[in-house]
Amino acid sequence: MHLNLKNTFTNLPADPEKENYRRQVLKACYSYVTPKKTAKPSILHVSDEMLESLGISKAESQSDEFRDLFTGNSNYPDSTPFAMCYGGHQFGQWAGQLGDGRAINLFEVEYNNKLWAVQLKGAGETPYSRSADGLAVLRSSIREYLCSEAMFHLGIPTTRALSLGLSGDEVLRDVMYNGNSAYEKGAIVCRAAESFVRFGNFEILAANQDHDTLKELTDYVIQQFYPHLGAPSKEIYLAFFKEVAERSMEMVLGWQRVGFVHGVMNTDNMSILGLTIDYGPYGWLEGYDFGWTPNTTDSQFKRYRYGTQGEIVGWNLFKLANAIYPLIGEAEGLQDALEDYKDTYVQRYNKMMLEKLGLSLSFEEENAFIQQLEKVLHKTETDMTIFFRLLSNIQKENFQIPLTVVKDAFYAFDDMSEEVKKQWNDWFDKYLERLDLEQDSDQDRKEKMKKVNPKYVLRNYMAQIAIDEADKGNYDMIEEFYQLLKRPYEEQPENEKWFAKRPDWARNKVGCSMLSCSS
Ligand code: AMP
Ligand code: MG
Secondary structure, three states, rough: OOOEEEOOHHHOOEEEOOOOOOOOOOOOOOOEEOOOOOOOOEEEEHHHHHHHOOOOOHHHOOOOHHHHHHOOOOOOOOOEEEOOOOOEEEOEEEEEOOOOEEEEEEEEEEOOOOOEEEEEEEOOOOOOOOOOHHHHEEHHHHHHHHHHHHHEEEEEEEEEEEEEEEEEEEEOOOOOOOOOOOEEEEEEEEEOOOOOHHHHHHHHHOOOHHHHHHHHHHHHHHHHHHHHHHOOHHHHHHHHHHHHHHHHHHHHHHHHOOOOEEOOOOOHHOOOOEEOOOOOOEEEEEEEEOOOEEEEOOOOOOOHHHHHHHHHHHHHHHHHHHHHHHOOOOOOHHHHHHHHHHHHHHHHHHHHHHHHHHOOOOOHHHHHHHHOOOOHHHHHHHHHHHHHHOOOOOOOOOOHHHHOOOOOOOOHHHHHHHHHHHHHHHHHHHHHHHHOOOOOHHHHHHHHHHOOOOOOOHHHHHHHHHHHHHOOOHHHHHHHHHHHHHOOOOOOOHHHHOOOOHHHHHHOOOOEEOOOOOO
């Protein structure tokens, strides 16, 4: 297996200490560290697309060499694995140094003119592991592996996954933090992205008042990933910030569009490239509910609930602005950019919602019209994915009562009160009025709507089925969902069974609607 290594990140200042023990790291962006050898490594799944992206053949992916490399059991020649140093605001509070506690970067690969940073998640302790073990378990690794690839196919910026492996070691976890620890299978995901740099990489340097390294890191990120902005200077730092804001907005609008709830939007989980990163206790909306969060750790304040994700990105950008402020020395431009984010977000959100509804014309009362829909969607439990997909079947000359077209999206349609039915019919009246003003034929609108309203997402109970089967040693569901979610917007008649509301057994099952950070 030949990989075209190209080091870029490791040209930044390294921690001189080579021993692997927990510590505070100063004046450096990363520490060298080698993955831990594991008892009996095996590869459960590989992403054929990521193989191709990295220039690895299918045959090579079946070799012992591949298995050992991507489970951390061998070192690629001339590579120097490392863990990144970053800090972060967790649930609104500055948490100090965090860093790659269970991720180890193997190397960067350049292939077809594209740079990929390749890292293992769950490959053992690093200087940043704090009180934890640096390991990952199978359930959360399956969730990250499947969801990051699914997100890519939904057209939402994300880190990718190359492989999912078992370490052969057992890992102790207390799933619901209630004192019931148990051993689980250890797993390792190899993930890849243009870069894994986070807002937190900047924040830790600013917090340590290490402005020299902060400048080096910022200049590196601009030159490597935002080269079109031009040579770094005060103006360019501001332009860089604006583009990070723009990309982050693009990402979160994507989440809102498909009903993805990240669950832990701490600043250490915010990519500087606007990629969805760190798939932990994330979830997918079943009932359309602004107040929903999958993360039990956040159940009290619901800081990271579906309805606030856009706002939280703004809050996180504010923390990034503070971190790079020393390079600019003037707050005004950054403040304007943050204000701009807030205003633009509302406009772009409405535009995105109109697109979901198949409406191309903006109109004065669009905000009220969208809110009216959101309000009535909250009144009864309504499956988001199914609702918007079925809505594409509405016809201008409505031969059918519109509400019956989307009937299957409701969990208890027959119990719907007359009052709520009336609210639906009022909204549909307006919707039909808007449709009348549009040029598109029913068929054209339907095709457009199907490109923004996925038919298949990784429903929470689906991930759990893949996990339960994998626990029994059957990995077929991983492959089934991997293939299914490669074409989320397409009709797949053979897979119609996954276009279905959450079954009753999944309603209150751990892993299906409730997840903790214990991965
Ligand atoms: P997360 O919110 O899962 O992205 O993780 C927050 C921080 O905790 C990061 O610095 C992680 O590297 C660290 N962390 C989470 N789980 C572990 C673990 N099992 N071992 C070491 N560090 C961990
Ligand atoms: Mg993280």
